[in-house]
Amino acid sequence: MCCASAKVLFLAALLVMWTPGASAFTFIEIWSAPIPTPGQMIAGDLDSDGYVDAVLAARKADEVWWLKNTGATQTGGFESSTFTFDEPAGIAVADFNGDSKLDVLVCGWGYDSGHGLLGIYWNDGSGIQQSSRTTYASNVRMCMSADAADMNGDGHIDFLLPIHSWGSKDGILLFVNDGSNEPDFTEYQITTSPGVDVKAAHLDPDGAVDFAAPYHDYDTLWWYKNGGESTPSFTATTVTSNANFALHLKIGDIDGDGTNDLVLVSPWDSTLRVFLNDGSENPQFDSEVVVSIKTEASSVRGIEICDLDGDGNLEMIWATSEGTFVFQATSTNPLAFSEILIDSRSSAYPLCLDANLDGSNDVLLQVEGDDSWELSLMIQAAPTPLPTSPPSKIPVLVECMDDQDCPSDKTCKCADADQQRKNLRHLLFGQLGPCHCIKTEA
Numbered sequence: 001m002c003c004a005s006a007k008v009l010f011l012a013a014l015l016v017m018w019t020p021g022a023s024a025f026t027f028i029e030i031w032s033a034p035i036p037t038p039g040q041m042i043a044g045d046l047d048s049d050g051y052v053d054a055v056l057a058a059r060k061a062d063e064v065w066w067l068k069n070t071g072a073t074q075t076g077g078f079e080s081s082t083f084t085f086d087e088p089a090g091i092a093v094a095d096f097n098g099d100s101k102l103d104v105l106v107c108g109w110g111y112d113s114g115h116g117l118l119g120i121y122w123n124d125g126s127g128i129q130q131s132s133r134t135t136y137a138s139n140v141r142m143c144m145s146a147d148a149a150d151m152n153g154d155g156h157i158d159f160l161l162p163i164h165s166w167g168s169k170d171g172i173l174l175f176v177n178d179g180s181n182e183p184d185f186t187e188y189q190i191t192t193s194p195g196v197d198v199k200a201a202h203l204d205p206d207g208a209v210d211f212a213a214p215y216h217d218y219d220t221l222w223w224y225k226n227g228g229e230s231t232p233s234f235t236a237t238t239v240t241s242n243a244n245f246a247l248h249l250k251i252g253d254i255d256g257d258g259t260n261d262l263v264l265v266s267p268w269d270s271t272l273r274v275f276l277n278d279g280s281e282n283p284q285f286d287s288e289v290v291v292s293i294k295t296e297a298s299s300v301r302g303i304e305i306c307d308l309d310g311d312g313n314l315e316m317i318w319a320t321s322e323g324t325f326v327f328q329a330t331s332t333n334p335l336a337f338s339e340i341l342i343d344s345r346s347s348a349y350p351l352c353l354d355a356n357l358d359g360s361n362d363v364l365l366q367v368e369g370d371d372s373w374e375l376s377l378m379i380q381a382a383p384t385p386l387p388t389s390p391p392s393k394i395p396v397l398v399e400c401m402d403d404q405d406c407p408s409d410k411t412c413k414c415a416d417a418d419q420q421r422k423n424l425r426h427l428l429f430g431q432l433g434p435c436h437c438i439k440t441e442a
Contacts, residue, residue, distance in 0.1 A: 025308065025326065026381040027342050027363065031077035034374045036061035038301070038348040038366040040145065044093035044102045045069075047127040052353045054078065054364055056375075057088035059109055064088050064121070066104075066128055067375070069355060077377065083130040086110060086117050090146035094157045096120055097183055104128055107143035107161050116141040118161070136185060140173070141165040149200035149209045152176055152232050156183070160211055162195025170194045172213050172224075174232055190234055193218060201251040201260045204283050212239070212262055214246035221246055221264055221275070223285065239285045244269050252305045252314050255332045259283070263316060267300040272318060272327065274335065289335045291316075291327055306352035306361045308380065317363060319347040324365060343367070343378065355379060406437035413438040 037060035046053045051069035058065055064085045067078035087109035096103045101123040110116030118137040121128035142165040151158040156177035163169050171192040175185035193215045203210040208226035211234075215222070220241050224234040239262060248265040255261060259277035262285060266273065271292050275285035299321040308315045308326065316327040316337075323344040327337040346368040355362045356379055365376045400412040 025340060025342060027378040028381060029376050030379050031377040032367075032374050033078070033080075034372060035065070035366065036063065036373070038368075038373050040089065040091055040302075041349050041351040041364065041366075042091050042093050043351055043353040046093075046102050046104070046123060048101065048125060051357065052355065053127075054351060054353065055091055055093060055104055057085075057091045057106060059087050059089050062086055062088070064091075064104070064106055068127065078375070081127070081129075083121070083128070083133070085119070085133075086115075089116075090143045090161060092146040092148040092159055094148035094159070096148070096157050096159075096177060097122065097181055098156065098179070099123075099181075101125055105146055105148060105159055107140055107146050109143065110141040115139055116143050116163075116165075118143070134182075136175075139169065141169065144195070145197045147198050147200045147211070149211075151200065151209055151211075151226065152230050153208060153228065154179065154230065158185070160190075160198045160200060162198045162213060164194040164196055164217075172198055172211070176232065188232060190224065190232075191222075191236070196247055197249045199249050199251045203251075203260055203277065205279075205281060210234075212249060212251065214243060214249050214264060216243070216245045216247050219243045219246060221249070221262065223262070225282070239275050240264075240273070240288065243273070244271070248300070248303050250303055250305045250316075254305070254314055254316070254329070255335050256313055256329075257332075261285075263303065263305060265300050265303050265318070270300060270320075272303070272316065276335065291337050301348035302350060304350040304352050304363075308352075308361050308363075310360055317342075317350045317352070319350045319365065321346045321368075323347065324350060324363070343376075345376075348373075400437050410437040 037058045039057040039059050041054050041056050043052050043054050051071045053069050054067040056065040064083045066081045070077050085106055088106045089109040090107040092105040093102050103123050104121040106119055108117040118140045119133045119135045122132045143161050143163055146161050148157050148159040156179040158176045161173045172190045172195050174188040174190050177183045194217050195213055196216050198211055198213045200209050200211040203223055208228040210226045212223040221239040221243050222236050223239055224236050227233040244266040245268040246264050247267055250263040251260050253260055254274050255276055259279045261277050262275040264273045271290055274289040276287040277283045302319045304317040305314045313329055318325045324342050324347045326340040326342055330336050330338050348366045351364040352361045360380045362379045366373055367376045400406050403412045406412050
């Protein structure tokens with residue numbers, strides 16, 4: 001892995017107008033390194049050293065990358081170990097054998113080879129190795145993602161795969177863990193429509209883990225209520241039939257009401273759709289909030305949700321060919337968002353993690369150069385909270401050329417464009433012109 005590269009991408013906070021609970025973000029790139037190709041990433045402390053690592057599925061390079069966090073809180077960065085795998089696409093991190101260590105599940109795309117591998121890298125406590133992989137199947141062709149959870153309530157971690165092979169294996173496959181030290185998995189085909197993504201979460205209040213899945217061939221999003229039996233059974237409900245090539249799905253409490261909502265990205269029309277959970281025993285997701293990106297983005301390459309500013313509310317991070325954007329809630333009733341550009345480079349598959357253990361989430365990006373890709377660790381400086389209530393009185397500012405234009409108790413102060421961007425006061429108080437009469441300090 002290449003040496004660290006310290007570059008300050010944002011010298012000052014990105015400024016947004018006052019909104020309840022909003023914050024100004026400052027991201028600084030403290031490390032970067034080349035990667036062969038972009039791919040899905042997931043976070044987890046694989047070597048139990050207290051620092052959050054990442055795993056990258058570099059599909060076009062036929063490699064799985066373990067990105068070990070070096071623990072350097074100031075310079076940051078990761079050291080890589082690479083493992084060969086036929087077109088890795090979906091990844092999940094979980095303790096599959098009950099030894100309290102995080103293992104890594106990988107499923108393969110298999111388009112070129114005609115078959116898709118499914119394997120688990122077992123963690124011996126120091127991380128994962130090429131030799132630690134057990135291959136479970138070679139017929140899950142065109143697996144696009146993966147998620148892990150205890151789906152039958154027996155205390156053992158199972159996993160879900162979406163398959164999109166245009167064949168008999170199409171749909172959402174559930175693999176149920178038998179709970180042994182070297183587990184075997186029983187396969188159940190839950191759906192038969194070609195799947196592109198799947199996410200497991202509690203969507204109703206019954207305590208069983210449900211899941212949701214988009215089907216881009218049919219422009220639909222469905223959620224599946226878990227019946228709670230030891231032999232899994234699910235009841236399917238349509239969330240939307242107007243998803244316009246639905247592709248990327250995330251689940252989280254976006255409106256802060258204590259229930260999990262569904263976040264769906266449709267790359268073809270550059271829209272992000274939030275389907276709000278009504279919290280009922282058999283929840284409905286009828287309340288839909290459509291967020292259209294203001295900056296034209298020809299390609300959406302992944303989303304992430306996490307709390308970036310520490311206020312307890314989730315932000316949505318959108319990676320596109322035109323940059324990386326944060327959508328921050330400006331109100332919850334009705335739900336509305338502001339759009340904040342945090343990096344102007346073409347990007348893919350953002351990942352939230354507290355890389356330097358300072359208590360705030362950072363962002364690991366995959367950014368595109370002219371002919372290459374690289375990882376970019378964007379750590380977050382302490383966010384600057386905006387006021388929780390607007391100023392009681394907005395001062396009227398008088399423009400001036402020199403002190404003669406101002407009352408006796410004020411002087412003519414000027415700020416160049418760079419200074420205006422750095423100083424939040426200029427935005428909050430309407431001080432946008434080059435020179436204004438400012439009260440003289442005693």
